[in-house]
Amino acid sequence: MTTILTYSDTLQQAAEVLTLAKQLAPALNAEAYAIHIGELSQEAISFYGQAGAKKIYHIEDGQVSKGGPAVAAEALADTVSRVGAEVLLVAATRFGLETAPRVAQRLSTGYAAECFEVRVEEGSIVAYRGVLGGTYHAEVVMKKRPCVISVQTGRYQPSLSGAAETPQVEKIEVSPSAPSVELIEVQQSEAGEVELEKAELIVSVGRGFKKKEDLALAEELAKVVGAEIGCSRPIAGDLKWLPEERHIGLSGKRVRPKLYLALGISGQVQHLVGMRDSKTVIAINTDPNAPIMQESDYAVVGDLYKIIPLLTEKLKQTLGK
């Protein structure tokens, strides 16, 4: 038997990587175990159990959970070595993405970032990931063991089985010596956490809107159909009409709703990366040659200022609101 280890700084995503680990386990003749850093409540233990972990390697609080990525990487790499794991799967949260490559370096091994799929093919671990702005997929063969892979969040949906055995908890003692970073303050953004990744319907706005007040058109439409508001980068980054966490694309969120309604968005590569996995795409744009039109199921050529109010009105009537 060999071991697949998983790690996430958030519980929800820990269940996601465990889901993948369980899928890979038979082909690698391995057991899937979780690593947990920091306080570990009874609820958390049973949650890990429901997600499929038979054992939790627990790195207790102290320096490790407060010291930043270098310290966490040291503890994770230590655990991988001690357990003799074949692979460490890390959830590609912000913390995961800054920590996993440091673990790989400490282990002097390969790393594949933000993979949307991992498979075992003829005994090799192969990771699939988006490259070149997400417009291409790369197949990455992990040649060395152990290896480190980070997994796109939201990709693997955990099936939490109700009745699971309580996992065994094994304490891992570490004595951190890696350079630490001191957290002084956490500033919550006013908007709070927006989970665009989970939204089923997204109304997304771009530079086709002339001024901030006009976003009300999109907001009203979103309200009628129960959608979240997303946007292109300029709307959040340059114009600051919407908070950063609503922007979709290369430097923002990756979403995969049932409906992506792109209003006045041209569809540059960097934006497309974030929304390509949407099930149905509808674009409204005055320019029939805008790249988004080629990426849409329904490409509406027209002025959003004229169409949106009518659409909202009609939907209100149809849906009886």
Place this chain on the structure above:
Amino acid sequence: MVDCVVCVKQTVDVNQLRPNPETLEPEYSKAPAKISDFDLNALEEALRIRERHGGKVYVVCVGSNVQQLLIREALAMGADEAYVVSDPALSSADGLATAGVLASLIKSKIPSWDLILCGEASVDEGAYQTGPRLAEILNIPHVSYVTKLELEEGYVKAWKGMGGSVHVVRAKTPVLVTVGLEINTPRLPSLLMIRAAGKKPLNELKLQDIGVTSLENAVETRRVKAVKVERKKQVIEGEPEEVAQKLVEILLQEGLVKK
């Protein structure tokens, strides 16, 4: 005085890259190269630090076929000196090999430094790995996703974008930070600066010049293929009234909204 090293990567211009219609593989040779976007933000930040605190700004770049012209652009923006390792042996270098070479380059050629700046991710690989790996090799702290940076005596204070929140952190120098688009707007070099850049030192090296005799790759990219998204691409035109009506029908038909 604060000395900065900026890691810049030569990448393909993704917006101009097209796949081969048959194999769907990217046709790299038909698209121009450029410096990866965030690296210009990293360089801009280093230049601003020099304006405030004095010191030097070094640019480092490693690759299999680095174009001098691109590095001259970085010098034109204001970097003092560039070190480039351009060696065909690097054509299949992975993250492990690349970070190793960058570390050897910095250790052997840069006399002293306080801060290393990287892009948080490159536009081609988007791996978010080179900065953290480099910091690990050099055994220094790193701070990723920095949107604002201040220097204090022996420390950096950094504002770090974590999605829903901003973490304000402090780390001892020497330190490595990675940055994205949010931190600043890179300057465009003036004609005068472009001319001056011609005289700045651009040191071109081979792997052996920095004492690297062998490269270890731990991953192999087996295939890269364009993603084909199947879309209906149905065009809808007409009077706003008609269009809006049609959209309502589509939304109902596809079960996207429910009565």
